[in-house]
Amino acid sequence: MDFNLNKKQKLFQQMIRDFAEKEVKPLAAEIDEQERFPSETIEKAAKTGIMGIPVPTQYGGAGGDNIMYSIAIEELSRVCATTGVIVSAHTSLCLMPILENGNEEQKQKYIPRLASGEYIGAFGLTEPNAGTDASAQQTTAVADGDNWILNGNKIFITNAGYAQIYIIFAMTDKSQGVKGISAFIVEKGTPGFSFGKKELKMGIRGSATAELIFENCVIPKENLLGRIGGGYGIAMKTLDGGRIGIASQALGIAQGAMDETVKYVKERKQFGKPLGKFQNTQFQLADLETKIQASRLLVRSAAFKKDSHIPYSDAAAMCKLFAAETAMEVTTKAVQFHGGYGYTREYSVERMMRDAKITEIYEGTSEVQRMVIAGALLK
Amino acid sequence: MNIIVCIKQVPNTTEIKINPATGTLIRDGVASIMNPDDKGGLEEALKLKDKYNAHVTVITMGLPQAEDILREALAMGADRAILITDRKLGGADTLATSNTLASALRQLKFDLIITGRQAIDGDTAQVGPQIAEHLDLPQVTYLEKLEYDGEKTFTIKKSTEDGYQIIEVDAPCVVTVLASANKARYMSVRGIVEACDKEIEIWGFDKLGISEEKVGLKGSPTRVYKAFTRGVKAAGEMFETDAEEAVGIIMSKLKEKYII
Numbered sequence: 176m177d178f179n180l181n182k183k184q185k186l187f188q189q190m191i192r193d194f195a196e197k198e199v200k201p202l203a204a205e206i207d208e209q210e211r212f213p214s215e216t217i218e219k220a221a222k223t224g225i226m227g228i229p230v231p232t233q234y235g236g237a238g239g240d241n242i243m244y245s246i247a248i249e250e251l252s253r254v255c256a257t258t259g260v261i262v263s264a265h266t267s268l269c270l271m272p273i274l275e276n277g278n279e280e281q282k283q284k285y286i287p288r289l290a291s292g293e294y295i296g297a298f299g300l301t302e303p304n305a306g307t308d309a310s311a312q313q314t315t316a317v318a319d320g321d322n323w324i325l326n327g328n329k330i331f332i333t334n335a336g337y338a339q340i341y342i343i344f345a346m347t348d349k350s351q352g353v354k355g356i357s358a359f360i361v362e363k364g365t366p367g368f369s370f371g372k373k374e375l376k377m378g379i380r381g382s383a384t385a386e387l388i389f390e391n392c393v394i395p396k397e398n399l400l401g402r403i404g405g406g407y408g409i410a411m412k413t414l415d416g417g418r419i420g421i422a423s424q425a426l427g428i429a430q431g432a433m434d435e436t437v438k439y440v441k442e443r444k445q446f447g448k449p450l451g452k453f454q455n456t457q458f459q460l461a462d463l464e465t466k467i468q469a470s471r472l473l474v475r476s477a478a479f480k481k482d483s484h485i486p487y488s489d490a491a492a493m494c495k496l497f498a499a500e501t502a503m504e505v506t507t508k509a510v511q512f513h514g515g516y517g518y519t520r521e522y523s524v525e526r527m528m529r530d531a532k533i534t535e536i537y538e539g540t541s542e543v544q545r546m547v548i549a550g551a552l553l554k
Numbered sequence: 555m556n557i558i559v560c561i562k563q564v565p566n567t568t569e570i571k572i573n574p575a576t577g578t579l580i581r582d583g584v585a586s587i588m589n590p591d592d593k594g595g596l597e598e599a600l601k602l603k604d605k606y607n608a609h610v611t612v613i614t615m616g617l618p619q620a621e622d623i624l625r626e627a628l629a630m631g632a633d634r635a636i637l638i639t640d641r642k643l644g645g646a647d648t649l650a651t652s653n654t655l656a657s658a659l660r661q662l663k664f665d666l667i668i669t670g671r672q673a674i675d676g677d678t679a680q681v682g683p684q685i686a687e688h689l690d691l692p693q694v695t696y697l698e699k700l701e702y703d704g705e706k707t708f709t710i711k712k713s714t715e716d717g718y719q720i721i722e723v724d725a726p727c728v729v730t731v732l733a734s735a736n737k738a739r740y741m742s743v744r745g746i747v748e749a750c751d752k753e754i755e756i757w758g759f760d761k762l763g764i765s766e767e768k769v770g771l772k773g774s775p776t777r778v779y780k781a782f783t784r785g786v787k788a789a790g791e792m793f794e795t796d797a798e799e800a801v802g803i804i805m806s807k808l809k810e811k812y813i814i
Contacts, residue, residue, distance in 0.1 A: 181750075182750045183746060183747060183750040186625055186626065186749070186750065187746050189626075189741075190741040190743075190746060194740055222742075223740045223742050224742045224743030224745075227743075237744040237746075238744060239743055239744075239746075239747055
């Protein structure tokens with residue numbers, strides 16, 4: 176057993192940290208303030224291969240592993256959670272389902288363009304009446320000759336508008352319940368596919384979150400992903416992988432808030448000594464640091480399982496649950512350590528606290544993670 | 555075109571601490587990086603690779619862990635990496651280092667040899683020029699910009715203290731590059747994956763074909779008399795005044811201390 180990163184992973188960590196510090200961090204406050212999608216950063220990320228890390232080289236990817244991918248999301252989110260989620264949704268929720276479920280033709284057609292970052296990817300499962308209960312899909316897909324006709328709408332879709340490729344779930348046979356859900360690849364620009372309301376969010380404000388609207392949207396037959404009725408399975412499996420990405424994001428946010436807090440308590444003096452000299456500060460920071468390290472071990476072990484083709488569904492749920500709740504706790508306390516300054520936008524912990532909250536909600540709420548973990552335990 | 559870039563692993567700090575007892579650098583707890591000027595030089599080589607399909611070899615003399623910067627160079631796009639490492643080479647000053655590197659370079663094909671201007675740990679700026687002398691090659695130091703005619707001539711903008719010079723030089727030659735000449739590219743993710751599977755050639759003393767007298771401590775005429783970290787000076791005196799009066803104050807202070 177070895178807890179160390181291997182040579183490749185270490186070198187990658189060095190590179191992504193450098194990239195995050197120089198290219199991502201300087202824009203973090205600005206894109207949050209302006210609620211602006213950081214296209215220029217994504218272009219630079221694409222050039223270095225960050226948009227296709229765990230994708231085999233035969234499909235134009237970098238040929239990296241899921242631990243490297245997790246390190247990437249952690250390091251990006253450490254300085255900017257918006258950038259972290261853009262890369263995570265693109266990779267985990269669009270690239271991976273095509274890679275894992277697509278036929279050879281679909282892989283050849285879409286993966287090289289997604290892995291190179293020429294295309295950004297997105298995923299549409301959530302609907303106004305199908306959130307945590309994702310089985311209650313109301314979007315429909317009806318076969319019509321050589322086509323499928325989609326009707327319905329999806330909400331809270333990350334990368335909406337900026338993505339060219341969308342993995343969309345729809346009912347192909349209502350009478351079958353969850354076994355009647357199928358997955359489709361839908362390209363932006365397809366007639367009948369449009370975008371609705373853009374959400375104004377508490378955090379990750381540089382990422383685009385919007386509604387997708389399908390009105391008699393006609394897509395070719397060959398865009399069915401996997402088999403008819405196999406959609407729910409694809410969605411659940413995809414979200415298992417996605418949870419490693421979001422857990423890595425939460426871990427990065429927590430680490431970023433800890434970095435800022437350690438710096439601050441060494442500098443800030445009250446009652447004649449730095450905050451870091453007070454035992455209250457020391458004990459609280461020790462507890463938080465322990466939780467961050469525990470999150471990291473859970474995240475890395477889930478990624479390791481995925482790389483090793485060991486079932487990882489419950490491991491992904493655990494790392495996402497723990498890392499998200501840790502991120503919320505660390506960022507809330509980080510603001511508290513910063514006092515009044517921490518409540519202002521001058522200090523990045525203010526943004527980090529707002530960014531952390533979503534990690535307890537999307538790609539399965541903390542409650543869903545507990546359902547998955549208990550389900551595995553009590554089966 | 556074959557390009558060889560000489561790189562060095564250095565501690566990641568511009569504030570080197572020195573052990574007062576031994577006079578050597580304290581390297582504990584300081585992360586190692588590729589020397590910034592060398593990285594600028596590597597980027598220059600990689601630009602020539604992009605444009606003219608040049609073959610880029612990186613070479614370093616150092617401890618076995620210097621392998622890290624060679625892998626980094628491979629991940630940035632270099633084609634071949636050579637690590638010269640041997641106990642016999644330890645304790646080398648700039649002359650022994652340049653002798654060692656030159657003996658390795660003689661065994662390689664090159665049209666252009668690139669080094670960084672100087673390393674942030676020693677700051678001598680001597681190794682590049684010495685390599686050129688050993689190999690009897692023309693050299694251009696302090697390179698800020700390089701253009702290549704695609705055949706054999708380089709046009710180089712060389713930085714000087716009070717401006718710059720434009721110099722034409724034919725291959726083969728040696729150039730020493732400033733970090734500011736280039737914004738070095740990031741390692742690519744795919745490059746990293748491939749770099750870790752690539753072989754790094756290890757060259758020991760025996761491979762160099764050079765006398766033991768010319769390398770390592772034996773080949774180093776430099777003797778460090780004393781090395782020390784400059785102590786903190788007392789706080790200075792501040793005067794807010796105009797230029798004319800300032801001259802008077804400075805003159806009288808200098809006289810007071812018998813400096814003039």
